[in-house]
Amino acid sequence: MNPTLRNTLLTALVSAALISGCSKKDESADNIIKIGSASPLTGPQAHLGKDNENGAQLAVDEINAAGLTLNGKKMHIDLIAEDDQADPKAATTVAQKLVDDGVVGVIGHLNSGATIPASKIYFDAGIPQISPSATAISYTAQGYNTAYRVMTNDRQQGQVLGQYAVNQLGAKRIAVIDDRTAYGQGLADEFEKAVKAAGGEVVAREYTTDKSTDFMAILTSIKSHDPQVVFFGGMDPQAAPLAKQLNELGIKAQLLGGDGMQTPAFIDLANSAAEGTIASNPGLPLDSMPGGKAFREKFNARFGEIQNYAPYAYDAVYVMVDAMKRANSSDPAKYLAELPKTDHQGVTGHIRFDNKGDLTDGAVSLYQVKSGKWQVLQTVQNTK
Amino acid sequence: MDIFVQQLINGLVLGSVYALVALGYTMVYGILELINFAHGEITMFGAMVALAVISALTGAGVDLPGVVIALLGLLTAIPVCMALGYTIERVAYRPLRHAPRLAPLITAIGVSIVLQNVAMLIWGRQYIPFPPILPQGHHNLLGARITDIQIAILVTSVVLMIALTLLVQRTRLGRAMRATAQSPQLAGLMGVNSNTVISLTFIIGSGLAAVAGVMVSAYYGLAHYYMGFLLGLKAFSAAVLGGIGNLAGAMLGGLLLGVIESLGAGYIGDITGGFLGSNYQDVFAFFVLIAVLIVRPSGLLGERVGERA
Numbered sequence: 001m002n003p004t005l006r007n008t009l010l011t012a013l014v015s016a017a018l019i020s021g022c023s024k025k026d027e028s029a030d031n032i033i034k035i036g037s038a039s040p041l042t043g044p045q046a047h048l049g050k051d052n053e054n055g056a057q058l059a060v061d062e063i064n065a066a067g068l069t070l071n072g073k074k075m076h077i078d079l080i081a082e083d084d085q086a087d088p089k090a091a092t093t094v095a096q097k098l099v100d101d102g103v104v105g106v107i108g109h110l111n112s113g114a115t116i117p118a119s120k121i122y123f124d125a126g127i128p129q130i131s132p133s134a135t136a137i138s139y140t141a142q143g144y145n146t147a148y149r150v151m152t153n154d155r156q157q158g159q160v161l162g163q164y165a166v167n168q169l170g171a172k173r174i175a176v177i178d179d180r181t182a183y184g185q186g187l188a189d190e191f192e193k194a195v196k197a198a199g200g201e202v203v204a205r206e207y208t209t210d211k212s213t214d215f216m217a218i219l220t221s222i223k224s225h226d227p228q229v230v231f232f233g234g235m236d237p238q239a240a241p242l243a244k245q246l247n248e249l250g251i252k253a254q255l256l257g258g259d260g261m262q263t264p265a266f267i268d269l270a271n272s273a274a275e276g277t278i279a280s281n282p283g284l285p286l287d288s289m290p291g292g293k294a295f296r297e298k299f300n301a302r303f304g305e306i307q308n309y310a311p312y313a314y315d316a317v318y319v320m321v322d323a324m325k326r327a328n329s330s331d332p333a334k335y336l337a338e339l340p341k342t343d344h345q346g347v348t349g350h351i352r353f354d355n356k357g358d359l360t361d362g363a364v365s366l367y368q369v370k371s372g373k374w375q376v377l378q379t380v381q382n383t384k
Numbered sequence: 385m386d387i388f389v390q391q392l393i394n395g396l397v398l399g400s401v402y403a404l405v406a407l408g409y410t411m412v413y414g415i416l417e418l419i420n421f422a423h424g425e426i427t428m429f430g431a432m433v434a435l436a437v438i439s440a441l442t443g444a445g446v447d448l449p450g451v452v453i454a455l456l457g458l459l460t461a462i463p464v465c466m467a468l469g470y471t472i473e474r475v476a477y478r479p480l481r482h483a484p485r486l487a488p489l490i491t492a493i494g495v496s497i498v499l500q501n502v503a504m505l506i507w508g509r510q511y512i513p514f515p516p517i518l519p520q521g522h523h524n525l526l527g528a529r530i531t532d533i534q535i536a537i538l539v540t541s542v543v544l545m546i547a548l549t550l551l552v553q554r555t556r557l558g559r560a561m562r563a564t565a566q567s568p569q570l571a572g573l574m575g576v577n578s579n580t581v582i583s584l585t586f587i588i589g590s591g592l593a594a595v596a597g598v599m600v601s602a603y604y605g606l607a608h609y610y611m612g613f614l615l616g617l618k619a620f621s622a623a624v625l626g627g628i629g630n631l632a633g634a635m636l637g638g639l640l641l642g643v644i645e646s647l648g649a650g651y652i653g654d655i656t657g658g659f660l661g662s663n664y665q666d667v668f669a670f671f672v673l674i675a676v677l678i679v680r681p682s683g684l685l686g687e688r689v690g691e692r693a
Contacts, residue, residue, distance in 0.1 A: 044610055046509030180663055206653075207663030211614055213604040216394035217649035218662045224387045237511050241604045248522065248531050249390070269606045271516045 031073035033330045034080055035060070035320065036098035037313070038091065038108030038118065041083035044211055044237050047265060047307055049110055052132055053081045054303040055310030056107045059317035068321070071328050077321070084114045086210070088182075095121040103127065104332050107316045110309065112136030112154075113182035119147045128336050130320055132312035135259070135282065136186040140356040148339060150316050150351055151309075152282030152362030154186045157258055160364040160380045161187075161280050162194020165229050165256055169278075175204040175227035175253070177218060177242070179234035184210070187258045188233030203227050210234060213241045219249050227253045235260035239277075240269030247273045254278065262367055262374060263308045274369045278377065283348045285365050285376045286311065291347040315346035386527030391650040392643065393525070397534045397603070399642020400541035404596040405619030406626070406634035407548060408589030414565045414629035415585050417485070421492040422472055424616015425499035426465050426590050430597030431607040432503055434461040435512050442515050450517030454602065461594040468499075469590025470583055478579070496616075503609035512607045537599045544592060545635050551588075552631060561585060565629070625673050627686025636684060645669045 037056045039049035060079045068075045080101055084091040091114035098106055099121060106122055106129045109115040115134035122129040123144035131139065131149040135157060140147050165171050174195055178188035192202050203225040206218040219242070222230065230246065230253045232239055239261035246255060255277045262279035270277075286292040286306070295311050303310075319342055320335075327335035344351040352360045366377040405427055412420045434457035441453050448456075476495045480488040522531040552558035560581050563571035568578045600615065601607040618641065626637025648668035653661050676684060 042504070042509075042610075044511075044608060046504070047511070050509055205661065206649075207661050209666075211610075213600075213606070213611070214394075214398055216398070217391060217646040217665065220387060220390045220394060221650045221653070221662070223390075237606070237608070240511070240513075240606060244605050248529065250522070250529055265511055268513045269511050271513065271605065273605075 030076040031070050031330065033070075033075060033077045033324070034101060034103045035077055035317070036101070036103040036106040036108065037079050037081045038084050038094050038098065038106060038114070039081075039110040040086035040114075041081065043085050043087075045086045045110070045235060048235070048263075048309065049083070049086070051303075051307035051310045052108070052110050052313040053079075054299070055132065055313030056317050057081075058299060058302065058310075059314045059321075063317070063321055068325065070324060070330060075321075075324075075330075077317075084109050084111075084118070086111045086114055088113050088117045091115070091118040092121060094118070099125040099127060104330050104335075105129070105320045107132060107313055107320070109134065111181060111183055112139055112186060115139050116142075116182055119144055122146050126336070127332050128320065128323075128339055130316040132316045133259075133309040134183070136182045137190070138182070138186070140358050145357075146336065148319075148353060148357040150312050150319060150346070150348065150359065151259075152364055153358055154183070154190045154258075156362050157280055157282055157364050158187050158190025159194045160366070161231070161256060161258065162191045162200075163198050164278075164280075164366060165191075165231065166195055166198035166200040169229060169254060169256075171228040171254070172200055173203045173225070173227045174200050174229045174231060175206070175222045175225060176202055176231045177206045177208060177215075177222075177233070179210045179212075179238055180207050181210050181234070183260065184233035184235075186233075187260075188231065191231055191233065191258075208234070208238060210238065212238060215242045215245050216249070219245055219251060223249055223251050227251075229254045229256050232257045232261065236263045236266040236269065240266050240274070243270040243277055244273040259308065264305060264374075265307065267369055267372060267374070275372070276369060278366060278368045279374075280364050280366050281308075282362055282364055283312070284363050284379060285367070288376075288379070289348055290345060290350075295347045311347045315344070315348050315351060318346060319344050319351055387650070389526045390528035391646045393528055393530050393534065395643035395646030396639060397537050397642070398646060399622075399639035400538055401596050401600055401603075401615075401638075402619050402622045402642050403635045403638025404541055404544060404592050404599075405615060406623040406638045407545070407631065408593050409620050409623040410626070410628050410631060410634040411561075411585050411589045413623070414631075415561065415568075415582060416477070416481075416488075417629075418477060418488050419492065419620070420472075420477075420586075420589075421489070421616065421620075422476075422495040422499055423589065423593060424612035424614075424619070425496050425503070426469055426472075426612070427593040427597040427600070427615055428503060428607070428609060428612030429468055429499065430461040430465045430594030431601035431611065432507050432512070432597075432609070433464045434458055434594075434598040435514060435601060435607050436507070437461070438515060438517070439512075442517060450519070453517055454598075458595065458598045461598055462591050465590040465594035465597075466587045469586040469593075473583060473586040478582075496613075500609055500612070507609060509609070514601050514605045514607065516605075518602060533603055537603060540595065540599065544595060548588070548592070549631060557581070557584065621670070621673055624683055625676055627680075627683025630683070630685045633683055633685035640684075641669060641673075644672050648672075 039052040082094040084094045095118035112134040178184040257279040259281040262281040267274045323335045323338040326338040365379040367374040438457040476491045560576045564581045622637040622641040626633030649662045649665035
């Protein structure tokens with residue numbers, strides 16, 4: 001490339017950058033509010049991560065279109081989506097990046113394992129964080145006034161599952177597997193406690209990872225203990241091959257699990273092996289949610305099928321913006337004080353927080369796969 | 385006893401897949417002393433291409449037996465992966481043939497990331513289910529269960545391993561490959577076109593990877609753009625365990641790693657009285673790997689290093 005041409009090109013580039021910079025500045029007559037969204041956008045849980053981002057994006061676009069004003073200026077929210085790879089280490093990097101980008105709030109992260117280390121960074125920066133889907137108890141037990149979630153926690157879910165296994169399924173011998181993530185392990189631990197409290201016995205405790213697809217070895221080992229229920233604490237990419245391999249090994253036990261596997265992907269992947277599986281999900285079934293049907297229509301029209309947590313991400317954005325409206329400011333220091341007073345009728349239910357940032361009266365629903373679809377078994381209200 | 389047999393079957397099935405993929409690593413290393421980190425991704429592409437064909441066929445309502453549809457998927461995946469392997473070598477490794485050893489290693493990692501992202505763009509982030517078209521039958525073997533798919537995986541792997549051994553030991557091409565592995569320059573003087581041999585090595589390895597990919601996705605019932613990473617890592621470990629560069633070593637290493645993982649996960653809790661659980665299965669496998677490498681640094685069947693002039 002000859003020097004003159006290069007100079008011309010450089011000048012063109014620089015002026016283009018300047019012009020675009022200028023046009024950005026003009027918009028700041030509006031009140032531009034940056035909100036971060038953090039979830040795994042690559043790796044095995046990318047489908048769930050993108051789902052969360054889409055849920056948040058839907059809410060953001062609605063709010064922007066509605067033309068709400070804050071302190072006399074029109075609100076314009078920019079959703080900055082970052083990829084935490086469902087990895088605790090990457091999550092802290094992403095959290096720092098969001099803080100450096102000047103976000104005033106964060107919707108995320110998806111996994112408890114990623115949410116917990118990131119929450120310290122948001123707390124130190126004084127930035128409120130609402131996780132749509134992190135259910136580990138320790139997330140809100142750290143004493144951070146910036147940490148909130150709009151989903152029932154693992155204690156509530158584990159208790160419902162444990163009592164169901166012993167009291168309603170009548171199981172005495174129960175095997176427990178978890179994926180060694182903060183979520184899977186946390187849920188499995190709470191389940192185990194509830195099983196023991198209800199008088200059941202945990203005959204085997206096995207472990208896998210959130211990237212495995214082969215469970216033949218641990219299932220063979222479990223088979224020798226002849227359990228009536230096999231509980232899995234983990235996500236759908238593992239739960240589906242696990243269900244298949246239970247069949248292949250001829251283990252007749254009932255497969256039971258939490259919200260991570262209560263997804264359409266689980267049924268697609270496990271096919272006929274999914275039949276009969278029971279799993280819980282915090283909150284009400286989407287169709288029983290106050291705004292569930294409308295949400296499904298809006299979401300399907302734009303992004304296709306809902307994977308799992310999109311409605312929670314959607315509600316999380318509204319909870320955050322509501323607090324901003326009450327504080328009449330998007331300054332984190334100001335609207336953070338309004339978050340504990342949240343009283344929001346969202347898509348997923350009535351959202352109010354206790355002093356830790358957990359939902360006050362979360363519901364947990366149980367579902368079973370019948371003729372290739374998740375069907376509601378029962379909903380347990382007001383879990384503590 | 386039946387539990388032990390079951391764990392052995394689990395391990396052998398897993399191990400034979402590791403072995404097929406490990407062969408690809410070891411063949412390339414044997415000739416180029418290059419660790420082709422993109423090899424796991426070729427496995428993934430094999431699974432993805434086959435699944436795309438299978439889904440298209442079943443979606444179009446083609447009335448063929450499930451096994452035939454799966455074979456059609458496999459027969460499409462093999463040439464696609466062979467072309468992919470050839471292209472990768474031609475584009476990413478050949479220009480760096482005489483560069484310092486680290487340069488092609490870095491491009492290998494780069495190619496692996498590019499392939500993952502290309503697959504993500506083509507097939508999306510979703511897990512892709514393998515349609516339930518294959519026979520789901522099972523048989524009893526000494527009190528353990530072995531499924532039709534497991535038998536198919538074992539038989540296919542063994543046949544391919546024997547075929548590859550015959551190819552390398554008994555044919556002209558095999559002799560050219562062995563000669564190039566010993567000394568590319570000298571092989572060239574004897575009239576061997578080393579570029580052709582290297583290309584063919586990549587093509588054969590990629591073909592094996594395609595078969596492994598399709599078998600893995602059929603076995604576990606799913607495929608995903610990320611699946612090649614862990615499989616590649618395990619297969620690479622298997623190749624090192626057996627002695628990288630040595631074909632028999634890759635097969636032995638693969639089978640051994642599969643069995644060690646399976647038995648480790650199944651028995652580690654009982655052996656340690658519950659002190660260590662199955663969460664240590666990978667630790668256990670790598671512990672064995674390290675122990676072997678301390679005693680035999682070039683792997684179980686590896687030759688002495690430094691043979692090359």
